Amino acid sequence: MAVRRVLDEPAYVLHRYDWSESSLILDVFTRRHGRVALVAKGAKRPSSSFRPVLLPLQALRLAFGGDGEIRTLKGAEWGGGHVMPTGDALLAGYYLNELLQRLLAREDAHPELFDAYGQAVALLASEHGEALQPVLRAFELLLLRETGVLPALDLQTATLAPLHAATQYTLVPEGGLRERHGDDRAGLSGAQWTALHDALQDAAPFMATLHAGAHLAPALKPQLRTLLHYHCGGAPLHTRQLMMDLQAL
Structure with a gap:
């Protein structure tokens, strides 16, 4: 009601x-x-x-x-706080907004995700350009987890077998986390996936995930983007296309 x-x-x-x-x-x-x-x-x-x-x-x-x-x-x-982000950070903020619109049902509360969003936007507005990609990747992970479509990152999805620390694994839309194949664009080691899994269970998951994944952002980006594209129904995100168009100018 x-x-x-x-x-x-x-x-x-x-x-x-x-x-x-x-x-x-x-x-x-x-x-x-x-x-x-x-x-x-x-x-x-x-x-x-x-x-x-x-x-x-x-x-x-x-x-x-x-x-x-x-x-x-x-x-x-x-509510007070930061000024409006500018430049690439502004586009990144609009990208987060579009993700929330695409993936969250109406009137379905996610207080932890709301708090993470506030932290992400404050960081985008802080003019620390080097933080932009890690912030986006950390928020994407939390959003996927909150919407129930992120598999456990400490197990192989199909077999539930534990990850081997030195083995490379890839996150794919229909297969979850599996050993990396030769044609996969990117992957992370079992130790790195496990660190991200542990960070997502932290009492302050956004900041923990941000720190755990800061140096992993380039490898995480194609995997998370493919997963998000799949769960957004395959329709392209307007903000992502706008960012690509601006970079091509």
């Missing part, structure tokens, strides 16, 4: 759509209610208090009500 009134809810705007000449439909990621659709009436008017607040990649505190598929935004305040 839908909650009729929610107050002071931590949230981020994932996307916004024009609804009328003066109003917006928001797709927001909230800590206690998951993804929620909201109508922000009058938000496009110059005098609206919503106008300077409803920005992506910014921590917000929202109040909303209603019991329909689209609730009504009642209040919005900036």
